Amino acid sequence: MTEPTETLKAYVQDDDCITITCPVCNQPACLKVESFRNKCQTFKVRCACKAVFKVKVDYRRFYRKPTEIPGIYKSLIPPGPGGEIMVINLSKGGIGFKAFTGHGIREGATLQVSFELDDKKRTYLQKKVNVQNINGDVIGCRFSDPDLFEKALGFYLQH
Numbered sequence: 001m002t003e004p005t006e007t008l009k010a011y012v013q014d015d016d017c018i019t020i021t022c023p024v025c026n027q028p029a030c031l032k033v034e035s036f037r038n039k040c041q042t043f044k045v046r047c048a049c050k051a052v053f054k055v056k057v058d059y060r061r062f063y064r065k066p067t068e069i070p071g072i073y074k075s076l077i078p079p080g081p082g083g084e085i086m087v088i089n090l091s092k093g094g095i096g097f098k099a100f101t102g103h104g105i106r107e108g109a110t111l112q113v114s115f116e117l118d119d120k121k122r123t124y125l126q127k128k129v130n131v132q133n134i135n136g137d138v139i140g141c142r143f144s145d146p147d148l149f150e151k152a153l154g155f156y157l158q159h
């Protein structure tokens with residue numbers, strides 16, 4: 001079998017996974033890439049169909065900045081109450097926060113989170129997010145529309 005010469009691009013998501021689609025059999029595959037971090041950005045993947053192809057991983061797009069920012073959330077879907085949160089990390093793709101015990105947040109819910117960045121201007125952000133994973137009081141969310149992030153957030157993540 002000939003190796004496809006093109007290199008696939010992949011972005012690291014908030015769960016440290018990349019999703020790639022095999023160019024030969026079109027099967028999507030999820031790879032955990034944490035172990036590749038700070039190593040070679042391009043690596044070879046062998047699909048279940050035995051095709052071998054190259055993947056170039058972009059770690060920067062979803063670089064997660066550790067934070068300690070108080071905020072609030074409100075449950076939109078299902079409609080429900082909200083509460084105070086502590087934003088513990090931020091990326092262009094999403095947000096991780098700690099909610100208080102007994103928060104009642106479920107995977108798949110849509111929330112609205114509001115907080116002020118701890119930058120000089122104290123930029124106020126209000127974002128719609130989808131809950132991706134829950135680990136006790138720690139909630140991992142993805143922005144509903146990751147392309148719609150504010151300039152201020154992009155600047156904040158670079159500093």
Ligand SMILES: [Zn+2]
Pocket residue numbers: 022023024025026027047048049050051
């Ligand atoms: Zn394949």
